[in-house]
Amino acid sequence: xxxxxLLSPAGSLETALAAFDGGADAVYCGLAKFNARExxxxxxxxxxxxxxxKAKSCDKKVYITFNTLLKSCELGEAAAFLAELAKTPPxxxxxxxxxxxxxxxxxxxxxxxxxxxxxxxxNSCGIETMGKLNVKRVILERQITxxxxxxxxxxxxxxxxxxxxxxxxxxxxxxxLLSSFLAGTSGNRGRCKQPCRRCYAxxxxxxxxxxxxxxxxxxxxxVNELAAMGIDSFKIEGRLRGSxxxxxxxxxxxxxxxxxxxxxxxSEAETLLKSSSMRDRSTGFFFLKNHSSIINSASSxxxxxxxxxxxxxxxxMLQLKSGIRLHLGDRLRxxxxxxxxxxxxSLTALEEHGKKVIKCRPGAQIMLGKAPxxxxxxxxxxxxxxGFDYRSAAEKLRPGRxxxxxxxxxxxxxxxxxxxxxxxxxxxxxxSFAPALKRPLSAEDIREVFASAPPEPWRIDEVKVVCSGxxxxxxxxxxxLRREFWSSIKPQIPPYDKLFVRExxxxxxxxxxxxxxxxxxxxxxPQDAFVxxxxxxxxxxxxxxxxxxxxxxxxxxxxxxEAFHAFALLKNAPQDxxxxxxxxxxxxNHQAAELLKSLGVAAFAPAPELDKEAVDELFSRTALPHxxxxxxxxxxxxxxxxxxxxxxxxxxxxxxxxxSPIEETYQLFAVDSDPVGKFRNETLL
Numbered sequence: 072x073x074x075x076x077l078l079s080p081a082g083s084l085e086t087a088l089a090a091f092d093g094g095a096d097a098v099y100c101g102l103a104k105f106n107a108r109e110x111x112x113x114x115x116x117x118x119x120x121x122x123x124x125k126a127k128s129c130d131k132k133v134y135i136t137f138n139t140l141l142k143s144c145e146l147g148e149a150a151a152f153l154a155e156l157a158k159t160p161p162x163x164x165x166x167x168x169x170x171x172x173x174x175x176x177x178x179x180x181x182x183x184x185x186x187x188x189x190x191x192x193x194n195s196c197g198i199e200t201m202g203k204l205n206v207k208r209v210i211l212e213r214q215i216t217x218x219x220x221x222x223x224x225x226x227x228x229x230x231x232x233x234x235x236x237x238x239x240x241x242x243x244x245x246x247x248l249l250s251s252f253l254a255g256t257s258g259n260r261g262r263c264k265q266p267c268r269r270c271y272a273x274x275x276x277x278x279x280x281x282x283x284x285x286x287x288x289x290x291x292x293x294v295n296e297l298a299a300m301g302i303d304s305f306k307i308e309g310r311l312r313g314s315x316x317x318x319x320x321x322x323x324x325x326x327x328x329x330x331x332x333x334x335x336x337x338s339e340a341e342t343l344l345k346s347s348s349m350r351d352r353s354t355g356f357f358f359l360k361n362h363s364s365i366i367n368s369a370s371s372x373x374x375x376x377x378x379x380x381x382x383x384x385x386x387x388m389l390q391l392k393s394g395i396r397l398h399l400g401d402r403l404r405x406x407x408x409x410x411x412x413x414x415x416x417s418l419t420a421l422e423e424h425g426k427k428v429i430k431c432r433p434g435a436q437i438m439l440g441k442a443p444x445x446x447x448x449x450x451x452x453x454x455x456x457x458g459f460d461y462r463s464a465a466e467k468l469r470p471g472r473x474x475x476x477x478x479x480x481x482x483x484x485x486x487x488x489x490x491x492x493x494x495x496x497x498x499x500x501x502x503s504f505a506p507a508l509k510r511p512l513s514a515e516d517i518r519e520v521f522a523s524a525p526p527e528p529w530r531i532d533e534v535k536v537v538c539s540g541x542x543x544x545x546x547x548x549x550x551x552l553r554r555e556f557w558s559s560i561k562p563q564i565p566p567y568d569k570l571f572v573r574e575x576x577x578x579x580x581x582x583x584x585x586x587x588x589x590x591x592x593x594x595x596x597p598q599d600a601f602v603x604x605x606x607x608x609x610x611x612x613x614x615x616x617x618x619x620x621x622x623x624x625x626x627x628x629x630x631x632x633e634a635f636h637a638f639a640l641l642k643n644a645p646q647d648x649x650x651x652x653x654x655x656x657x658x659x660n661h662q663a664a665e666l667l668k669s670l671g672v673a674a675f676a677p678a679p680e681l682d683k684e685a686v687d688e689l690f691s692r693t694a695l696p697h698x699x700x701x702x703x704x705x706x707x708x709x710x711x712x713x714x715x716x717x718x719x720x721x722x723x724x725x726x727x728x729x730x731s732p733i734e735e736t737y738q739l740f741a742v743d744s745d746p747v748g749k750f751r752n753e754t755l756l
Contacts, residue, residue, distance in 0.1 A: 074328055075298050078134070078232065079321045080310040082113065084468065085461040087122050087133075089314035092461075093321025094329075097132035098122075099165060101310065102156070105149055106136040107167070107189060107261045108310040120159045120471020124530065136310075138167040138187035139261045140678065142685040143660040143692050146174065147582065153179050154578040158473055158571050165210065166190075167245065167259070170662030172204050173669075178581040181573075183207050188234070189259065191245040191655065194219075194609045195226035196636035202229050203638075204666070210234075210306065212244050214356040214710045217293070219609040221300055226609075230303040235290040236320050236344075237308025238374065239355055241267045241283045241366070242707040243606060243736070246655045249706045251680050252746050253724065255753055259657070259680065267707070268372025269411055271718040271726070282718065283739075284372040285365045285711060286353035291344060293357060294327045312348070313402055313455035319343040348375045348454045356710060363712040373406050373413070375452030381405065383447050388422070388438040391451060397421065397437070398430040400457025405442065407449045411721070414443040415454065472530035477521055479534060481512070483542040488521075488556050492570050498559050500552065504542040511541035512549075520549045526557055591664075591690040594674050596698045597629035597651050603640060605633035605655045606708070606734040616640055623648070632656060638670050649673045653700045655708075659685070661692035668695045676700035679747045682754045704746055705738035713737040 079090035081098035090098045100122070101113045114122065119135075126133045135156065141149055149171065156164075157179060164182045166172055167189035175182050185208040186192055186201045193212035201209050208230035211220070215233075224231060240247065247258050249266045256262035267283035288308070290297070297305070305328070307320045323340035330336035344352075351367055379391035389405065399418055406413040420440025423431050431437050439451070476491035483506070487499040504512075514536035522531045544552075564570070601622045607615050619630075623645055630641065631651045641650065652658065652667050653676040667675055674696040677686050690697060706726070718726045725742035 072299065073301075075302055076132075076304040077321065077324055077328060078304050078306045079317055080237075080307060080312065081122075081317070082108065082310040082312070084114075084118055084122060084465040086310075086312070086314050086317045088125070088461040088464050088468075089318040089459060090321050091125075091129060091131055093318040094325030095131070095307075095321040097134060097162070097304075098126075099134040099136055099306075099310075101136040102152060105139050105141065105145075105152060105261075107138045107187070107258075108136070116155055116159075117471065119156075119161075120473070121468050122471070123159050123161065124471040125468055127530070127532075132162040134163045134165055134185065135161040136165045136187070137171060138165050138189055140168050140257075140259045140657055140659045140680075141170060142681070143662075143688045144685070146170065146660055146662060147585065150174060150178065150578055150581045153182070154571075154574045157181065157574045157577070159471060160474070163208065168659065168663060169657065169666045170660040170664075172206070173662040173666040174581065176205055178577045178584075180205075185210060185232070187244075188212060189245045191243055191605070191634060192636075193243075194607055194612055194636050195223050196607075196612055196639035197634060198223070198227045198229050198231075199639040200635040200670075202227075208232055208303065213239060213288070214243055215609075216359050217296070217357045218359075220297075220302075220357075222609045224300050224302065231301075232304035232306055233290075233297065233302055234288060234308055234355075235294070235297070235305040235324065236288055238350070239285045239288050239365075241285050241709050241711060243709060245657065246605070246708040247706070248680060248704065248746060248750075249739070251750060252706050252741065253720070253722075257680050265372065266720075269720065270408070271720055273714070273716040273718055275716065280368040281370065281372050282366060282368050282713065283707070284367055284370070286355075286367045287350040287374065288355035289344060289349070289352035290354060290357065291323065291327055291340060293354065294324065295331045298328065298331075313459070314461050315456040315459035316347045316349075318459050319347040323347075346456070348452075348456075350374045362710050365711050366713070371406070371408065371450065373404060373450070373452055375404055375454035378403065378451040378453050381445055381447055381449040381451060384442075384444050385438075387442065387444075388420075388440050389442040389445065389449075389451065390436075390438050393431050393433060393435050393437050395433050395453060396430065397453065398457050400460075401453055402455030403439070403442075404452045404454050405445045405449050406452070407445055409448070412445075414445070416442055418457075470528075472525075472528050474532040475525070475529045476533045476535065477531060479517055479521060479536045480539075481517055481536065482539040486552060488560075490560055490564075492572075493560065493563055494572070496560070496563050498556050500555065502552075504544050507541045507543040510543070512538065512544045514538045516544075516546075516549065520546070521553050521556075524553070526561060589661075589692055589694040591693050591695055591697045594696040594698050596701060597631065597649065599627065600629035600631045600651065601627055602631045602733075603633065603637040604731075604734050606710075606736055607634075607636060608735070612636075612640070619644075632672070641671070651698065652676070653702075654678050654704065659689070661689055664689070664693040664695045668693075674698050679704045680750050683751045684754070686751065703740060705740055706746060707739040708734070708736050709739075710736055713739070717742065 076096045079095035081087035081100040167187040184206045188210040210232040250263045251257045254264040270279040323343040326336040326340040382390045401418045422438040478489040480487045483504045518534040657678045
């Protein structure tokens with residue numbers, strides 16, 4: 072049985088090294104923009120090249136998260152990011168926006184695409200559509216059950232990735248608009264304020280609770296079953312976490328994957344997971360029976376290990392009785408439950424009974440120095456542990472280089488070498504090598520020598536060799552040929568801004584395509600349409616297909632689609648069917664509209680989060696007709712069982728929960744205002 076890939080988060084070079092040290096096979100990380108964790112440190116391009124260099128040297132992989140929704144005005148900058156990224160390409164690009172898929176397929180086809188969990192893919196029909204869009208791997212929706220996953224795995228050959236550990240969203244991926252509604256910062260654009268972790272008051276109840284805050288996921292008990300099923304990659308959540316969490320979780324799952332039948336290894340893994348900073352743990356949505364109990368409404372949504380309650384703040388120090396072991400260097404978070412404010416800080420001064428100490432045991436009366444001013448009753452949590460500092464190791468990493476390829480043709484009398492960044496230049500040298508008496512020079516010999524010791528800033532990723540005849544070349548002469556080649560070619564290499572012809576041409580072609588001006592015309596919302604809902608369990612696909620066939624047989628021809636699985640369900644539809652696309656199938660830019668047009672869509676409704684300026688620009692850049700979706704838009708959709716009591720937040724916003732019989736989900740709606748109207752009149756970040 073093939074072992075699954077272990078994939079860890081990396082918000083910085085330090086955490087990437089912690090992941091590799093813990094045993095991760097790969098890491099996923101983001102750039103400064105266009106990723107779903109913009110609050111993480113994230114990577115500059117030089118830092119990313121350094122990480123890629125390190126990963127290459129230890130046979131690891133790096134995936135880049137390019138997984139937010141983009142407005143039309145941002146596509147040019149996104150294309151420039153992709154062109155720069157292509158100079159040192161990652162092993163894959165994780166994407167959410169359909170427009171980015173269209174952009175990559177048309178102008179940057181050399182990237183490998185992985186569909187983000189934010190695309191909400193949760194059944195084999197959705198995966199089938201992704202395959203037709205050149206996606207190689209699907210990161211599945213986190214609310215799929217184990218039984219659904221088993222059937223999905225049997226029905227699709229694409230690579231499948233599942234989350235195995237970390238925080239869970241209450242909402243189905245890509246369908247939460249609550250942060251946008253309450254804070255003007257969109258989770259679909261990487262800036263979620265986590266309103267699901269707040270307290271809400273319920274009508275008829277005196278006590279507030281956290282009715283949208285789920286337990287964290289711990290899938291360690293499911294590793295063997297998922298591996299036997301053939302899941303390709305196990306993903307740990309947490310790009311905002313520190314090196315201690317990254318190392319511990321990677322180490323724990325490495326032990327379980329490598330030693331599934333070793334009790335000592337499993338015990339060590341469990342100890343590591345228990346000591347990592349997490350909320351209370353569960354097996355998530357993997358079991359249908361969990362859906363009624365996955366919300367941890369009585370507990371604060373703050374992650375970490377509770378250290379104690381603040382008794383008072385005095386002279387820059389917080390006084391409390393510690394409930395756990397603390398040590399200088401630990402990372403702490405203090406939260407005020409009354410106004411939901413919080414702050415994080417490193418423990419740089421610690422006193423016990425008036426004496427300075429470096430650590431304390433549970434039960435000690437202590438003072439935390441250089442702490443933020445928080446009132447009595449505030450809670451302190453340990454969110455990071457000392458002893459996992461990878462800063463010095465990160466500082467010692469060799470700067471990243473640009474990948475290149477050599478093509479070598481070798482014979483006893485003539486050698487020719489081509490350098491990938493000088494496609495029209497061929498270095499050649501006449502030679503005279505004697506026939507081999509024992510061991511002739513092999514292609515592997517040539518490859519090994521020419522792949523090593525390239526001058527900066529190059530890294531030779533591949534050496535293609537055609538070796539003709541049996542002749543002998545001493546290793547010293549082989550190295551001399553390599554030196555002569557580089558000495559000759561270095562003066563021929565143009566300045567940096569003239570290099571990377573492929574990447575510059577891709578960007579130029581895209582920018583030229585953007586010069587055309589189009590105009591989307593409004594059309595009416597279809598009447599008597601069959602709605603293919605956004606969420607369809609794997610077990611309900613056949614029934615949905617049968618209903619759709621009966622609709623067509625009765626003469627129906629208008630279909631509304633809300634997710635990518637709809638296109639696989641429609642592959643045998645009559646030719647005169649008209650397809651209308653609406654949220655949660657997101658259209659936030661004209662490239663997304665073009666992709667839907669290629670899938671047969673006749674008209675679309677723009678994504679609800681777009682402000683009016685972004686909507687107007689979208690309509691001015693595509694010829695695909697649009698319509699106004701007049702249905703109420705839920706702010707959050709989940710398979711977790713929510714009570715239907717009316718809820719109110721601290722600012723007086725009122726919400727109600729309705730159960731959807733079609734999707735078998737619970738949906739949260741605003742009571743007093745129209746979210747779409749609110750979004751159109753604001754500029755969301």
